Amino acid sequence: MTKPQPIVYCHCAYGKVVPEDVKRGVLERLSASGVEFDAVADLCEMSAQCDPALERIAQQGGLRIAACYPRAVKWLFAAAKAALPEAGVKVRNMRTESVQEVADSLLEASPEGVAEERCMIAAIAGSLRVVLYEGDGSQVLPDRQRFELMQMLLDLGYSVSSVRGGVQFAKLGDARIVVLGRLNEEGPAFCDDADDQAALRFVDINGLDNEQVVSRLKAACAEIGVSEPGGWKPWFPVIDYSRCANCMQCLGFCLFDVYGVTADGQIAVQRQANCKTDCPACARVCPEAAIIFPKYMAGPINGDEIREEDVRREAMKVDVSSMLGGDLYSALRDRSAKATSRFSKERDDDRALQERQRCMKTLQQDMNSLGIPDGVMASLPILDQLQVRAEEAKRRAQAALEQHRSAER
Numbered sequence: 001m002t003k004p005q006p007i008v009y010c011h012c013a014y015g016k017v018v019p020e021d022v023k024r025g026v027l028e029r030l031s032a033s034g035v036e037f038d039a040v041a042d043l044c045e046m047s048a049q050c051d052p053a054l055e056r057i058a059q060q061g062g063l064r065i066a067a068c069y070p071r072a073v074k075w076l077f078a079a080a081k082a083a084l085p086e087a088g089v090k091v092r093n094m095r096t097e098s099v100q101e102v103a104d105s106l107l108e109a110s111p112e113g114v115a116e117e118r119c120m121i122a123a124i125a126g127s128l129r130v131v132l133y134e135g136d137g138s139q140v141l142p143d144r145q146r147f148e149l150m151q152m153l154l155d156l157g158y159s160v161s162s163v164r165g166g167v168q169f170a171k172l173g174d175a176r177i178v179v180l181g182r183l184n185e186e187g188p189a190f191c192d193d194a195d196d197q198a199a200l201r202f203v204d205i206n207g208l209d210n211e212q213v214v215s216r217l218k219a220a221c222a223e224i225g226v227s228e229p230g231g232w233k234p235w236f237p238v239i240d241y242s243r244c245a246n247c248m249q250c251l252g253f254c255l256f257d258v259y260g261v262t263a264d265g266q267i268a269v270q271r272q273a274n275c276k277t278d279c280p281a282c283a284r285v286c287p288e289a290a291i292i293f294p295k296y297m298a299g300p301i302n303g304d305e306i307r308e309e310d311v312r313r314e315a316m317k318v319d320v321s322s323m324l325g326g327d328l329y330s331a332l333r334d335r336s337a338k339a340t341s342r343f344s345k346e347r348d349d350d351r352a353l354q355e356r357q358r359c360m361k362t363l364q365q366d367m368n369s370l371g372i373p374d375g376v377m378a379s380l381p382i383l384d385q386l387q388v389r390a391e392e393a394k395r396r397a398q399a400a401l402e403q404h405r406s407a408e409r
Contacts, residue, residue, distance in 0.1 A: 005062035007037035007106050010094075011154035014042050014234035015295035017302070018068065018094045024151065025099030026066055026106075031147035031162070033107055039150055040159040043067055044294050045232045047076040048272055051127075054082035064090045064106050072294040072303025075238045079269065095302075128226040130160045130217065133181035139206075141182060149180075149210045156214070157229030176226045178217055182206045199224040234295050236272035237282060243290035243306070250282040250291060252398070258282070287311075 009030060012018040030037050038057070040046060046054055054077055057063065063084070067073050070091040077084045092102040130153060134140045141149075146162070153160050176199045183204045201220040205213045218228060237250075237258065246267055251259040259282075260270035283291035283301045289311055296302040300310045 005064055006057075006060040007035065008057055008063065008065045008067075009037055009039045009106075010043040010065070010067035011039060011041050012044075012068065012094075013154055013157055014045060014232060017295050017297065022094045022097075022099055022102070026094060026102050027151060027154075028147045029099065029103035030066075030106065031150055032143040034164065035107065036162055036164050037106075038159070038161045039154055041154050041157045041229065042232075042234065043073065043076055044234055044236075047080045047238065048232070048236055050080045052082075054080045058082045058084050062088055064092070066092050066094055066102050066106055068095050068294060069093055069299075069303035069305075071240060071305065072238070072292050075240050075292055075303075076294060078241070079238045128158070128176045128178065128221060128229070130158050131163050131177060131179045131181075132160055133163050133179050133183075135163060135165045137184050139182040139184070145210070149213060152210050152214060153217070157232075158217070176221075176224045177201070178203060178220045178224075180205050180213060180217065233273070233277060235277040235279075235293065236275045237269055237291050237293055239267065239269060240290045240292055243288045245288050245290070247287065248398075249285055249287065253285050254282050 007030065009027060011023060011027070027039065030039075040053075043054075045051075058077055065073060070093065073091045074084055090105065092105050094102055132141075132146065132150065134146075150160050150162065179200065179202045181202075181204070183202060183206070201224055203213075203216045203220055205216070208216065221228065244267065246265070248261075248267055251261065251267060256274040256276060258269060258271050258274045260268055262268050280293050280296050280301050283289075283293055283296075289300050289306050291301070292303045293301050294303055300306040
Protein backbone atom coordinates (compact mmCIF):
# COMPACT_ATOMS: atom_id res chain seq x y z
CA MET A 1 0.00 0.00 0.00
CA THR A 2 1.35 3.45 -0.92
CA LYS A 3 1.70 6.25 1.60
CA PRO A 4 1.44 10.03 1.09
CA GLN A 5 4.68 11.86 0.50
CA PRO A 6 6.37 13.81 3.36
CA ILE A 7 4.08 16.51 4.71
CA VAL A 8 4.98 19.71 6.56
CA TYR A 9 2.24 21.88 8.03
CA CYS A 10 3.04 25.48 9.07
CA HIS A 11 0.85 26.84 11.85
CA CYS A 12 1.86 30.49 11.32
CA ALA A 13 1.75 30.81 15.10
CA TYR A 14 3.13 34.35 15.34
CA GLY A 15 1.92 36.48 12.45
CA LYS A 16 -1.58 34.98 12.30
CA VAL A 17 -2.13 35.95 8.67
CA VAL A 18 -3.59 32.55 7.75
CA PRO A 19 -7.35 32.32 8.40
CA GLU A 20 -7.93 30.47 11.67
CA ASP A 21 -10.71 28.30 10.26
CA VAL A 22 -8.46 27.12 7.41
CA LYS A 23 -5.52 26.33 9.72
CA ARG A 24 -7.83 24.50 12.08
CA GLY A 25 -9.53 22.56 9.30
CA VAL A 26 -6.30 21.45 7.62
CA LEU A 27 -4.70 20.42 10.91
CA GLU A 28 -7.83 18.51 11.88
CA ARG A 29 -7.86 16.64 8.57
CA LEU A 30 -4.17 15.74 8.90
CA SER A 31 -4.58 14.67 12.52
CA ALA A 32 -7.44 12.32 11.66
CA SER A 33 -5.86 10.91 8.50
CA GLY A 34 -3.57 8.38 10.14
CA VAL A 35 -0.52 9.67 8.23
CA GLU A 36 2.68 10.94 9.78
CA PHE A 37 3.51 14.61 9.34
CA ASP A 38 5.62 17.39 10.80
CA ALA A 39 3.79 20.42 12.16
CA VAL A 40 6.04 23.45 12.64
CA ALA A 41 4.97 26.44 14.70
CA ASP A 42 6.14 28.99 12.12
CA LEU A 43 8.31 28.59 9.01
CA CYS A 44 9.19 32.29 9.20
CA GLU A 45 10.71 31.80 12.64
CA MET A 46 12.70 28.79 11.41
CA SER A 47 14.00 30.81 8.45
CA ALA A 48 14.93 33.77 10.67
CA GLN A 49 16.92 31.45 12.93
CA CYS A 50 18.45 29.55 10.00
CA ASP A 51 17.12 26.35 11.57
CA PRO A 52 18.95 23.39 9.97
CA ALA A 53 15.64 21.52 10.11
CA LEU A 54 14.72 23.45 6.96
CA GLU A 55 17.60 21.85 5.07
CA ARG A 56 16.43 18.41 6.13
CA ILE A 57 12.87 19.26 5.11
CA ALA A 58 14.08 20.45 1.71
CA GLN A 59 15.94 17.19 1.11
CA GLN A 60 12.82 15.03 1.46
CA GLY A 61 11.66 13.75 -1.91
CA GLY A 62 8.17 14.65 -3.03
CA LEU A 63 7.72 17.18 -0.25
CA ARG A 64 4.29 18.71 0.37
CA ILE A 65 3.95 21.90 2.39
CA ALA A 66 0.85 23.61 3.78
CA ALA A 67 1.81 27.22 4.46
CA CYS A 68 1.33 30.50 2.60
CA TYR A 69 2.27 31.88 -0.83
CA PRO A 70 4.63 29.52 -2.69
CA ARG A 71 6.97 32.38 -3.65
CA ALA A 72 7.31 33.39 0.01
CA VAL A 73 7.92 29.79 1.08
CA LYS A 74 10.59 29.30 -1.58
CA TRP A 75 12.61 32.33 -0.49
CA LEU A 76 12.14 31.65 3.22
CA PHE A 77 13.92 28.34 2.66
CA ALA A 78 16.57 30.02 0.50
CA ALA A 79 17.20 32.67 3.18
CA ALA A 80 18.09 29.85 5.59
CA LYS A 81 20.53 28.32 3.06
CA ALA A 82 18.08 25.44 2.49
CA ALA A 83 16.92 25.90 -1.10
CA LEU A 84 13.95 23.82 -2.15
CA PRO A 85 14.37 21.75 -5.32
CA GLU A 86 13.00 23.34 -8.48
CA ALA A 87 10.74 20.34 -9.11
CA GLY A 88 8.90 17.82 -6.98
CA VAL A 89 7.77 20.18 -4.20
CA LYS A 90 4.11 21.08 -3.79
CA VAL A 91 3.21 24.15 -1.71
CA ARG A 92 -0.43 24.73 -0.81
CA ASN A 93 -1.47 28.23 0.18
CA MET A 94 -3.69 28.31 3.27
CA ARG A 95 -4.09 32.09 2.91
CA THR A 96 -6.16 31.69 -0.26
CA GLU A 97 -7.21 28.05 -0.63
CA SER A 98 -9.97 26.13 1.12
CA VAL A 99 -9.50 23.40 3.70
CA GLN A 100 -10.61 20.79 1.20
CA GLU A 101 -8.25 21.99 -1.53
CA VAL A 102 -5.24 22.02 0.78
CA ALA A 103 -5.96 18.81 2.69
CA ASP A 104 -6.94 16.76 -0.38
CA SER A 105 -3.71 17.75 -2.11
CA LEU A 106 -1.54 16.97 0.92
CA LEU A 107 -3.12 13.57 1.51
CA GLU A 108 -3.18 12.44 -2.09
CA ALA A 109 -1.22 9.19 -2.33
CA SER A 110 1.87 9.20 -4.53
CA PRO A 111 1.97 6.51 -7.21
CA GLU A 112 5.55 5.75 -6.24
CA GLY A 113 4.88 5.70 -2.49
CA VAL A 114 7.55 6.57 0.04
CA ALA A 115 10.09 4.61 2.00
CA GLU A 116 8.68 2.85 5.05
CA GLU A 117 11.63 4.09 7.13
CA ARG A 118 11.09 7.64 8.25
CA CYS A 119 13.48 10.01 9.93
CA MET A 120 11.95 12.93 11.73
CA ILE A 121 13.35 16.32 10.81
CA ALA A 122 16.20 17.57 12.94
CA ALA A 123 16.13 20.80 14.87
CA ILE A 124 18.65 23.46 15.80
CA ALA A 125 21.40 22.00 17.96
CA GLY A 126 20.25 22.11 21.56
CA SER A 127 16.68 23.13 20.69
CA LEU A 128 13.49 21.19 21.21
CA ARG A 129 11.62 18.69 19.07
CA VAL A 130 8.30 17.31 20.37
CA VAL A 131 7.12 13.91 19.13
CA LEU A 132 3.51 12.84 19.50
CA TYR A 133 4.08 9.10 19.34
CA GLU A 134 1.40 6.48 18.53
CA GLY A 135 3.47 3.56 17.25
CA ASP A 136 4.51 0.24 18.77
CA GLY A 137 4.63 0.31 22.55
CA SER A 138 1.88 2.90 22.81
CA GLN A 139 -1.87 3.32 22.37
CA VAL A 140 -3.52 5.39 19.66
CA LEU A 141 -5.03 8.68 20.78
CA PRO A 142 -8.65 9.59 20.00
CA ASP A 143 -8.78 11.84 16.91
CA ARG A 144 -10.22 14.77 18.86
CA GLN A 145 -7.57 14.65 21.58
CA ARG A 146 -4.75 14.35 19.03
CA PHE A 147 -6.00 17.36 17.07
CA GLU A 148 -6.69 19.57 20.10
CA LEU A 149 -3.36 18.70 21.71
CA MET A 150 -1.40 19.47 18.54
CA GLN A 151 -3.27 22.73 18.08
CA MET A 152 -2.58 23.77 21.67
CA LEU A 153 1.13 22.98 21.38
CA LEU A 154 1.47 24.80 18.05
CA ASP A 155 -0.34 27.85 19.43
CA LEU A 156 2.25 27.91 22.22
CA GLY A 157 5.10 27.82 19.69
CA TYR A 158 6.11 24.14 19.92
CA SER A 159 6.77 22.22 16.71
CA VAL A 160 5.36 18.70 16.78
CA SER A 161 6.02 15.57 14.73
CA SER A 162 3.09 13.15 14.53
CA VAL A 163 4.68 9.69 14.44
CA ARG A 164 2.77 6.45 13.94
CA GLY A 165 5.73 4.10 13.38
CA GLY A 166 9.42 4.05 14.29
CA VAL A 167 11.67 7.07 14.26
CA GLN A 168 15.47 7.28 14.02
CA PHE A 169 16.54 9.48 16.90
CA ALA A 170 20.14 8.62 16.10
CA LYS A 171 20.05 11.03 13.15
CA LEU A 172 18.88 13.98 15.19
CA GLY A 173 22.29 14.86 16.62
CA ASP A 174 22.09 16.85 19.83
CA ALA A 175 18.51 18.03 19.44
CA ARG A 176 16.48 17.88 22.65
CA ILE A 177 13.53 15.53 22.23
CA VAL A 178 10.39 15.05 24.28
CA VAL A 179 8.23 12.09 23.29
CA LEU A 180 4.57 12.33 24.31
CA GLY A 181 2.33 9.28 24.12
CA ARG A 182 0.00 6.88 25.84
CA LEU A 183 2.87 4.52 26.53
CA ASN A 184 2.62 0.86 27.44
CA GLU A 185 4.74 -0.59 30.22
CA GLU A 186 7.43 -1.76 27.80
CA GLY A 187 7.48 1.59 26.02
CA PRO A 188 8.58 2.25 22.42
CA ALA A 189 10.98 -0.32 20.94
CA PHE A 190 13.35 2.41 19.71
CA CYS A 191 14.16 3.89 23.11
CA ASP A 192 17.79 2.78 22.89
CA ASP A 193 18.40 4.03 19.33
CA ALA A 194 19.11 7.61 20.29
CA ASP A 195 22.46 9.21 19.74
CA ASP A 196 24.51 9.66 22.91
CA GLN A 197 24.34 13.44 22.47
CA ALA A 198 20.56 13.55 22.26
CA ALA A 199 18.60 14.50 25.38
CA LEU A 200 15.47 12.32 25.43
CA ARG A 201 12.46 12.44 27.72
CA PHE A 202 9.45 10.13 27.45
CA VAL A 203 6.23 11.50 28.92
CA ASP A 204 3.35 9.10 29.46
CA ILE A 205 0.12 11.03 28.93
CA ASN A 206 -2.30 8.26 29.91
CA GLY A 207 -5.17 9.75 31.90
CA LEU A 208 -4.02 13.36 31.39
CA ASP A 209 -6.06 16.16 29.85
CA ASN A 210 -4.32 18.47 27.40
CA GLU A 211 -3.58 21.17 29.97
CA GLN A 212 -1.84 18.57 32.13
CA VAL A 213 0.10 17.30 29.10
CA VAL A 214 1.40 20.81 28.46
CA SER A 215 2.46 21.11 32.11
CA ARG A 216 4.34 17.80 31.89
CA LEU A 217 5.97 18.92 28.65
CA LYS A 218 7.18 22.18 30.22
CA ALA A 219 8.61 20.23 33.16
CA ALA A 220 10.43 17.87 30.78
CA CYS A 221 11.82 20.84 28.86
CA ALA A 222 13.18 22.31 32.07
CA GLU A 223 14.86 18.99 32.89
CA ILE A 224 16.76 18.89 29.61
CA GLY A 225 17.62 22.59 29.64
CA VAL A 226 15.34 23.90 26.91
CA SER A 227 13.55 27.22 27.33
CA GLU A 228 9.91 27.63 26.39
CA PRO A 229 9.20 28.90 22.86
CA GLY A 230 7.92 32.36 22.10
CA GLY A 231 9.22 35.89 22.09
CA TRP A 232 10.22 35.91 18.44
CA LYS A 233 9.33 39.02 16.43
CA PRO A 234 7.49 37.81 13.30
CA TRP A 235 8.59 40.57 10.93
CA PHE A 236 11.56 40.60 8.57
CA PRO A 237 12.19 40.74 4.81
CA VAL A 238 13.42 38.02 2.48
CA ILE A 239 14.73 38.69 -1.02
CA ASP A 240 13.43 37.06 -4.17
CA TYR A 241 16.76 36.73 -5.97
CA SER A 242 15.05 35.66 -9.20
CA ARG A 243 13.86 39.29 -9.46
CA CYS A 244 16.54 41.23 -7.56
CA ALA A 245 18.62 43.51 -9.81
CA ASN A 246 21.14 44.23 -7.03
CA CYS A 247 20.44 47.94 -7.41
CA MET A 248 21.10 48.58 -3.68
CA GLN A 249 18.05 50.84 -3.31
CA CYS A 250 16.93 48.95 -0.20
CA LEU A 251 20.39 49.39 1.32
CA GLY A 252 20.30 53.10 0.59
CA PHE A 253 16.74 53.51 1.86
CA CYS A 254 16.61 51.56 5.13
CA LEU A 255 17.59 53.68 8.12
CA PHE A 256 17.73 50.71 10.49
CA ASP A 257 20.72 48.89 9.03
CA VAL A 258 18.77 45.76 8.06
CA TYR A 259 20.57 45.24 4.74
CA GLY A 260 24.19 44.60 3.95
CA VAL A 261 26.37 43.32 1.13
CA THR A 262 28.02 39.91 0.89
CA ALA A 263 31.70 39.42 0.10
CA ASP A 264 30.82 38.88 -3.55
CA GLY A 265 28.83 42.11 -3.77
CA GLN A 266 25.29 40.73 -3.41
CA ILE A 267 22.64 42.60 -1.45
CA ALA A 268 21.45 40.57 1.54
CA VAL A 269 19.30 40.78 4.67
CA GLN A 270 21.94 40.72 7.41
CA ARG A 271 20.36 42.24 10.53
CA GLN A 272 16.72 41.22 10.36
CA ALA A 273 16.13 41.90 14.07
CA ASN A 274 16.62 45.61 13.30
CA CYS A 275 13.54 45.63 11.07
CA LYS A 276 10.60 47.62 12.40
CA THR A 277 7.42 45.59 12.83
CA ASP A 278 4.75 46.17 10.17
CA CYS A 279 6.98 48.49 8.12
CA PRO A 280 7.17 47.32 4.48
CA ALA A 281 8.68 50.54 3.11
CA CYS A 282 11.81 48.96 1.61
CA ALA A 283 9.60 46.54 -0.33
CA ARG A 284 7.67 49.45 -1.77
CA VAL A 285 10.77 51.24 -3.01
CA CYS A 286 12.15 48.10 -4.68
CA PRO A 287 11.81 48.71 -8.44
CA GLU A 288 11.60 44.95 -9.14
CA ALA A 289 9.19 44.01 -6.32
CA ALA A 290 11.85 41.59 -5.12
CA ILE A 291 11.44 42.11 -1.36
CA ILE A 292 8.94 39.90 0.46
CA PHE A 293 7.44 40.30 3.92
CA PRO A 294 5.63 36.96 4.38
CA LYS A 295 3.47 38.32 7.22
CA TYR A 296 2.25 41.34 5.22
CA MET A 297 -1.44 41.42 4.36
CA ALA A 298 -1.36 42.53 0.71
CA GLY A 299 0.37 41.28 -2.41
CA PRO A 300 2.82 41.16 -3.98
CA ILE A 301 4.78 42.15 -0.84
CA ASN A 302 3.38 39.10 0.99
CA GLY A 303 4.82 36.76 -1.65
CA ASP A 304 1.83 36.66 -3.97
CA GLU A 305 2.59 36.40 -7.67
CA ILE A 306 3.65 39.66 -9.31
CA ARG A 307 1.59 41.22 -12.06
CA GLU A 308 2.77 43.81 -14.55
CA GLU A 309 0.60 46.47 -12.93
CA ASP A 310 2.30 45.79 -9.59
CA VAL A 311 5.69 46.69 -11.02
CA ARG A 312 4.26 49.74 -12.75
CA ARG A 313 2.50 50.94 -9.65
CA GLU A 314 3.94 54.23 -8.50
CA ALA A 315 4.29 53.00 -4.92
CA MET A 316 6.79 50.46 -6.18
CA LYS A 317 8.93 53.09 -7.89
CA VAL A 318 9.60 55.74 -5.28
CA ASP A 319 12.53 57.98 -6.13
CA VAL A 320 14.81 57.05 -3.25
CA SER A 321 17.41 59.68 -4.04
CA SER A 322 14.88 62.46 -3.52
CA MET A 323 13.52 60.89 -0.33
CA LEU A 324 16.87 60.35 1.34
CA GLY A 325 18.92 63.49 1.68
CA GLY A 326 16.77 65.21 -0.92
CA ASP A 327 13.58 67.23 -1.08
CA LEU A 328 11.80 65.61 1.85
CA TYR A 329 14.54 66.20 4.41
CA SER A 330 15.32 69.65 3.02
CA ALA A 331 11.70 70.67 3.29
CA LEU A 332 11.43 69.38 6.83
CA ARG A 333 14.68 71.06 7.83
CA ASP A 334 13.47 74.39 6.40
CA ARG A 335 10.12 73.97 8.11
CA SER A 336 11.87 73.22 11.39
CA ALA A 337 14.10 76.28 11.07
CA LYS A 338 11.13 78.54 10.37
CA ALA A 339 9.21 77.03 13.26
CA THR A 340 12.16 77.59 15.60
CA SER A 341 12.31 81.23 14.55
CA ARG A 342 8.61 81.74 15.25
CA PHE A 343 8.79 79.89 18.57
CA SER A 344 11.62 82.15 19.76
CA LYS A 345 9.67 85.26 18.91
CA GLU A 346 6.25 84.19 20.13
CA ARG A 347 7.31 82.00 23.08
CA ASP A 348 3.95 80.25 22.91
CA ASP A 349 4.18 76.62 24.03
CA ASP A 350 0.79 75.74 22.55
CA ARG A 351 1.74 77.13 19.17
CA ALA A 352 5.08 75.34 19.33
CA LEU A 353 3.33 72.04 19.98
CA GLN A 354 0.87 72.65 17.16
CA GLU A 355 3.67 73.39 14.72
CA ARG A 356 5.54 70.23 15.70
CA GLN A 357 2.34 68.26 15.17
CA ARG A 358 1.89 69.84 11.73
CA CYS A 359 5.47 68.91 10.84
CA MET A 360 4.91 65.30 11.88
CA LYS A 361 1.64 65.18 9.94
CA THR A 362 3.44 66.41 6.83
CA LEU A 363 6.11 63.75 7.22
CA GLN A 364 3.48 61.07 7.70
CA GLN A 365 1.60 62.18 4.60
CA ASP A 366 4.79 61.97 2.57
CA MET A 367 5.46 58.46 3.92
CA ASN A 368 1.89 57.14 3.70
CA SER A 369 2.42 55.61 0.27
CA LEU A 370 5.18 53.46 1.76
CA GLY A 371 2.97 51.98 4.47
CA ILE A 372 5.22 53.06 7.36
CA PRO A 373 3.22 52.61 10.60
CA ASP A 374 2.96 55.33 13.24
CA GLY A 375 5.04 53.33 15.71
CA VAL A 376 7.97 53.30 13.32
CA MET A 377 7.60 57.01 12.68
CA ALA A 378 7.70 57.63 16.41
CA SER A 379 10.89 55.58 16.75
CA LEU A 380 12.79 57.63 14.19
CA PRO A 381 15.60 59.81 15.58
CA ILE A 382 15.54 63.59 15.54
CA LEU A 383 15.87 65.26 12.15
CA ASP A 384 19.61 65.91 12.29
CA GLN A 385 20.34 62.31 13.25
CA LEU A 386 17.93 61.13 10.58
CA GLN A 387 19.82 63.12 7.98
CA VAL A 388 23.14 61.60 9.09
CA ARG A 389 21.70 58.08 8.90
CA ALA A 390 20.22 58.72 5.49
CA GLU A 391 23.48 60.06 4.10
CA GLU A 392 25.41 57.12 5.56
CA ALA A 393 22.91 54.63 4.07
CA LYS A 394 23.24 56.33 0.69
CA ARG A 395 27.02 56.25 0.93
CA ARG A 396 27.08 52.52 1.73
CA ALA A 397 24.68 51.76 -1.09
CA GLN A 398 26.67 53.78 -3.60
CA ALA A 399 29.94 52.15 -2.52
CA ALA A 400 28.41 48.67 -2.78
CA LEU A 401 26.98 49.44 -6.20
CA GLU A 402 30.30 50.74 -7.50
CA GLN A 403 32.09 47.67 -6.12
CA HIS A 404 29.57 45.38 -7.81
CA ARG A 405 29.93 47.19 -11.14
CA SER A 406 33.73 47.01 -10.93
CA ALA A 407 33.56 43.28 -10.32
CA GLU A 408 31.41 42.80 -13.44
CA ARG A 409 33.88 44.60 -15.71
